[in-house]
Amino acid sequence: MAAMNRLLRSPSSSLSLARRCLSTAAASETVKSQPYIHTPLATGQDPKAKTVQWVFLGCPGVGKGTYASRLSTLLGVPHIATGDLVREELNSSGPLSKQLAEIVNQRKLVSDEIILSLLSKRLEAGEARGESGFILDGFPRTVRQAEILDEVTDIELVVNLKLPESVLVDKCLGRRICSECGKNFNVASINLKGENGSPGMSMAPLLPPPQCVSKLVSRADDTEAVVKERLRIYYDKSQPVENFYHSQGKLLEFNLPGGIPESWPKLLEVLNLDEHDDKLSAAA
Ligand SMILES: Nc1ncnc2c1ncn2[C@@H]1O[C@H](COP(=O)(O)OP(=O)(O)O)[C@@H](O)[C@H]1O
Secondary structure: OHHHHHHHHOHHHHHHHHHHHHHHHOOOOOOOOOOOOOOOOOOOOOHHHOOOEEEEEEOOOOOHHHHHHHHHHHHOOOEEEHHHHHHHHHHOOOOOHHHHHHHHHOOOOOOHHHHHHHHHHHHHHHHHOOOOOEEEEOOOOOHHHHHHHHHHOOOOEEEEEEOOHHHHHHHHHOEEEEOOOOOEEEOOOEEEOOEOOEOOEEEOOEOOOHHHHHHEEOOOOOOHHHHHHHHHHHHHHHHHHHHHHHHOOOEEEEEOOOOHHHHHHHHHHHOOOHHHHHHHHHHO
16 A cells, blocks of 8 residues: 555656556567557457457446456456446545545546556556456546556557447436345336437346345436436546547447347457357356
């Protein structure tokens, strides 16, 4: 913890640690390559034999965590979600926990220094376990963070997951947790009619088993006002990150065609990973 305090007092040392960790995570054989949006993986290539340095972007509630986590299993690289790092720190008895609780409760973004030091610490721990590559989820969240990331490593591909705003809101409002077993469900049944040439979409609810039905609760912050405020913060602070990567030719826009059963095979297809679908069940 002393090391973290030192990092927080000195943002530049936090950056240099991030630089060291990220460049190690990138593995030395990785060459600066042209972005390969249409062929992220060469046909026939073993996905686990490739160093992956990917970023997942998308509005709150789009399902970044779900798809990033499935891909991390498939590709054998860690899925690093900065929101999880923040929550872990917040739930610890560390010196930052009170400060983080306040920031997160106010739905503000944590400072770059704190996020970088949490990310560095996570990468350093991964490095010690022999990890290489990463799928980042929730970082970068601002153009400044994207610029810092650019200084310290080569991001190869940025996947931007998209859903219509009305679907995002309905999905967030449909979230339920079983107060007894802690499992997540979603009672929203999405049926969006196609309009002006755009296809319709439907997503089946993820209903709980009978023993959980009477114990379902919603997160206090899953109200329409809060969800819309989180979307507003995303459009304000994080949408410019999409433009940042678009101008570098690294952005893969992916309009989710529906729920996981429709979207996962299509995502694998655009990533050239569909021939590895024998591993789908392992990743599920
Ligand atoms: N890259 C980041 N920069 C700043 N703050 C972050 C970042 N990642 C996560 N956080 C903080 O952690 C909280 C939880 O993150 P996450 O689960 O990704 O977001 P949300 O709950 O808003 O979908 C965010 O509200 C924010 O306060």
